[in-house]
Amino acid sequence: MEIRKAQTIEEFKTVERIQTVIWGMVDEPPTPLPLLRALNSNGGLVEVAIEEGKIVGFSLAFPGVSGNYRYLYSHMAGVLQEYRNRNVGYEIKMHQFEQAKDMGYSEVRWTFDPMKTRNTFFNVHKLGAYAYDYKINYYGIMGSKENEGVESDRIEAHKFLDRKKKVLEKYDIAASITDFPQPWQGLDVNGDSVAIEVPFDLGSNDIELAKKWRLALRRAVTLLEQKSYIMNDVIRKEKSALMIFTLKKKLGID
Numbered sequence: 001m002e003i004r005k006a007q008t009i010e011e012f013k014t015v016e017r018i019q020t021v022i023w024g025m026v027d028e029p030p031t032p033l034p035l036l037r038a039l040n041s042n043g044g045l046v047e048v049a050i051e052e053g054k055i056v057g058f059s060l061a062f063p064g065v066s067g068n069y070r071y072l073y074s075h076m077a078g079v080l081q082e083y084r085n086r087n088v089g090y091e092i093k094m095h096q097f098e099q100a101k102d103m104g105y106s107e108v109r110w111t112f113d114p115m116k117t118r119n120t121f122f123n124v125h126k127l128g129a130y131a132y133d134y135k136i137n138y139y140g141i142m143g144s145k146e147n148e149g150v151e152s153d154r155i156e157a158h159k160f161l162d163r164k165k166k167v168l169e170k171y172d173i174a175a176s177i178t179d180f181p182q183p184w185q186g187l188d189v190n191g192d193s194v195a196i197e198v199p200f201d202l203g204s205n206d207i208e209l210a211k212k213w214r215l216a217l218r219r220a221v222t223l224l225e226q227k228s229y230i231m232n233d234v235i236r237k238e239k240s241a242l243m244i245f246t247l248k249k250k251l252g253i254d
Helices: 009-023 033-041 088-102 117-126 207-226
Strands: 002-005 045-051 054-066 069-079 107-112 130-135 154-160 172-175 193-199 229-236 240-247
Touching (some): 009 033, 009 069, 033 045, 045 088, 054 088, 088 117, 107 117, 117 130, 117 240, 172 207
Parallel strands (some): 069 107, 172 193
Antiparallel strands (some): 045 054, 107 154
16 A cells, blocks of 8 residues: 555545545535645645555645644544555554654644544554543534534544653543443542543444433543543443543653
8 A cells, every 4th residue: 555645636636525435524515626735735744545546545634833832733534434444544644643753743633533432542542642632512513424413522632753652551440331321420530540431332323322422521521631631542342442541740741
């Protein structure tokens, strides 16, 4: 598989088109070709993953600034359904990290939906990012099939390219599922590291259950952030997963 910057008009057209396929966009417009081209020519990074002459995935990133601090912000990364579970997404992100480092960045940021536990496991455990800065209904109600009917809460991933990630092995259970798949009602936060249990796959058929989990996670993560905890690992179990949160000072995060 080849991963590189998009180069031709046809490649940008394909990236525009497959956005709607990957996320099932209906009323939500894709990032258009002119903007993709402009970003790639002016400090951004639009990359394609090509297998046997076909674009099977892509990533889209651009420079981000917070005060005097610069980072690369990865706005989109996706893979066609038939090429998932083949490490394509992992290879795309790892290549993006390498390119970001070559561009002089020490950090890549992006957002993801913490309720989609597969993605949370991928971003935090497999890619080695920390997750913090919870954003309530960040994009509003979205028009894609993946997000239909549920507010678009997101949490920001922080992949530091100039240091190794720290993970504390010991943690206390702050919330466990007792009536699967219904959410827990409260948190018992105590210790340097705490874990909250979440379903590994909620599916997409029960909107009311999804709304319950959205509110439960929103309350839990915002409370943990107020107490200076950030997500630093996800442990996968049979039907659920444990999201591990650790005090910032224990991880060396400002």
